[in-house]
Amino acid sequence: MQYWLMKSEPDVYGFDDLKKEKTDHWDGIRNYQARNFMRDQMVKGDLAFFYHSNCEDPGIAGIMKIRKSAYPDFTAFDPNEKYYDPKSDASNPRWYMVDVQYVRRLKRFISLRELKQHKQLQNMRLLQRGNRLSILPIQKKEWDYILKLENQAPKK
DNA sequence: GCCAACGTTGGC
């Protein structure tokens, strides 16, 4: 059982979109490290934070569950898709995706700004400088700590 | 919109 953090831009696909869809595929990952995490380590039943990135108030919106382990990202095969990759085809797929399922919204939004204020979280990969990976593993103790924050008033 | 920090590409 592993824990993850997965980023999405809320203007493109936010937590509300997943809530509406209930289950969806996590397509468009075009980074090898992120792909390897999905393909090699993510399994059905893992839990992930849904993180809103590249927006006014980045942070963790909710929780989802891995519903289906990695399979080829078919959006890479379609020239009409934004993340089309001519070097990937069905016989030799380069990119993979997983299916995720909506679990629940956090009791309150936990912003990146807030996460940075907790020294217990300072080693999170999310908080390391220069980090750009859109899929990151989270340690269980970090996961548990963040869930405890839900029930506390945010630090100023 | 800026720009730091990466990742990728391609010439050599």
Place this chain on the structure above:
DNA sequence: GCCAACGTTGGC
């Protein structure tokens, strides 16, 4: 295989 140029991510 090196590395400069370019593209992308994502916080601010």
